[in-house]
Amino acid sequence: MLIYLARRLVLAAITCIAISILTFIIIRLPPGDFVDAYIANLASNGSVVSADQAQAMRREYGLDQPVIIQYGMWMSRVVVGDFGVSMMWRRPVTEVIGDRLWLTMAVSFSALFLTWTIALPIGIYSAVRQYSLGDYAATLLGFIGLAIPNFLLALILMYLGFRYLGLSVGGLFSPEFSQAPWSMAKAWDLAKHVPLPACVLALAGTAHQIRIMRANLLDELRRPYVVTARAKGISELHTVLKYPVRAALNPFASSIAYLFPYLVSGSIIVSLVLGLPTVGPLLLQALVAQDMFLAGTIVLLLGIMTVIGTLVSDLLLMWIEPRIRLQGRA
C-alpha cells in the first residue's frame, strides 16, 4: 500500500512537470508575443511605441531569449515560489491572483458539495423507484438542468433576486467589504454571497450526476448480492444503502479529479456575468493579452490541482474499494 502511494506521488510530480512544459508551449503557440499585443492595443488608442522601446520591453521580460531559456528561467523561479510578474498588470503574478484562487476554490467546492448532496439522494431515489412519478419528475428536471446554459440561469436569478428580494447580486462581497481586509464580518459576507453562484454552477453537474447515479445503481440493484442481503431479513433501506449504493459510489470518487478544473473553466462565463472575483475571468484576460506568466501560472495551478484531485480520488477509491487496497495481497 505504501509502495502504491509512493508510486502515485512520483507519477504526480512527473505529471506536474509535463503540465508546466505543455502550458508554456501552448501559451507561446499564437503568433506574436505580449509586446506585440501591447503595441497593437496602444496603437488602437492612437499612441505609438518605438522599436527601441519595444526591444527594451522584450529584454525586460526576457522575450528576446529562445523558448527553452525562457521556460528554464520561469521554472527556476517557480520552484522557489516566484511566479514572475504579470506583464499586463505590472505586478507580481502571486499578487494579481491573490485571494482569487481561494475564492475560486470556495465557490467550486460549494458547487461540488451542493451537486453531490442534491444529486446522490435523487439519483438513488430515481433508481430504486424506477419509472415512478418521482423518477420521471427527476429525469425531466435533470434534462432541463442540462439544457439551460449556466449564464442564462445566472442572469435570471440575478434579475429575480434584484427585482423581488432587493439583494445586492453579483460579486462575492457586498461593496463595503470588497476592498476591506479579512475579518469575521467579511467571511460572513462571503458566506452569504457564495450560495447563488454555487447553485448556478452546480445545476448542470447535478443533472449529470443524477443520471450517473441512477444508471450505476440500476446496474448494481440487479446483482445477486442484493438478493443475498434481502434474504438475510435486513430492511430494504439498509440493504440498498449498504450494498448497491456503496458499489455505485466508485465512479463518483474517481470523478473528483476532473470535476475541479471542469468547474473552474465552466465558471468563466458565469463569473463574468455575476462579476465574481475568481481566476476564470483573469485567465481569459491573460490569454487574450498573451500575458504568458499570468496565464501560465493559472494553467499550471489548475493542472496541479487536478493532479492533487487525482491523488485524493485514488486515496478515496482505496478506502472504499478493498480490491484496490488489497492488491497483491489477495
Place this chain on the structure above:
Amino acid sequence: MVESMGRHVLSVRDLAVEFGGDRGTLRALDGVSLDLHAGRVLGVVGESGCGKSVTARAILGILDRAGKVTGGQVLLDPGTSSQQDLVALDPNSQTMRGVRGGRIGLIFQEPMTALSVHYTVGNQIVEAIRAHRELSKADARNRAIELLGEVGIPRPESRVDAYPFQLSGGLRQRVGIAMALAADPQILIADEPTTALDVTTQAQVLALLRRLQRDKGIALMLITHDMGVIAQMADDVAVMYLGRIAEFSPVRDLFARPRHPYTRALLRSVPSIRAEPRDRLATIGGTVPHPGARPSGCAFHPRCPEVIAGRCDQSAPRPVPPLEAGAACFLNEGAA
C-alpha cells in the same frame, strides 16, 4: 407417503406468480404445491426456466419488482396455532423480515457474485446474525467465527476478516452456507448451490449440506437441474416443468419407476457409466417453450414421445395432489 416424516414446516399451495413486462404478463408459476418436513430434503428438479428459482424467491417474498404472487398460499408451520400465510404478509414488514433469514435461510447459486466485495465475510455474517438475534458486535463476531468453523473453513478466526475475493469458490460457498445458518433457521432453501463449483468441491459442499441438514434436523429444499445431485441428496423429488409440478415422488420411486414421460426423458439424458463408447447421449427433443407461449393442454405435449393425440393438446391433466406421489399426466390418470 411411505416413510415416516418429521414435522410439517412449510406448505406451498397452488402458488401462482406472474411477471409483468413490456410484452404482457408471463405466468412463471402456475399452481405449484410443495411441502417441507423437518429433517427431510426435498429436491426440486427441472430445466432452466421451469420456475425453480422463482418458487424459492416467492416463498421468501423477494421476487424482482416485476414479479407478483397472484394466487396460492405459503404456509409456515401449517396446521399449528402459529400457522402463518407468508403470501398475505407485506414483503417489507417486520414479520416477513423475521422469517427471511430467521426462519428460512437461502443459499445461493453464484458464490462469486452473491457476496458483496465491499465488506469482509465477517461483516456480512454478523449482519445476518444481528438482524435476528440481540447480540453485541463482539458476541456476534464470535458466533460468526463459530459458524465459519462449523461449515469447515480452516482458520476461521483469521478468515472472518477476509474479503470474499480472497477466498476460493468452495470457501465462498461455505461462507454462503454459514450466512444462511446465521440465525439457526429450521428451513433452508438452496438454489443450485453447487452449479458454479468444480466437481470435487461440489461433492464436498453437498456432503457438508447433508451433514448440517441431518445434525440440525433442517428441512432442506434443494433446487438443482442435476439428477446426480438429486440421487445423492434428496428424500423426495418434485419435477417441475413450465411452472407446474410434473411429478412428485420419493427419490427411490422416481429413479426406479418414473411416472411422467418428462421425468423419464430427464433420466435418459443423464450420462451413464454403462454407456458404450461413442453412444450418443439422449436428449429431450425440442426446447423449453417460452412461458409466454405455453402450449395448450399439457405444456409438455409438443416434446412428449408418448403424447396422446387429441387429448394431451386439448386439456391439461390434473395436478399432482399435495402430499401424494403422482404425476400430472393422462397416462398416469388412466392407470389409476
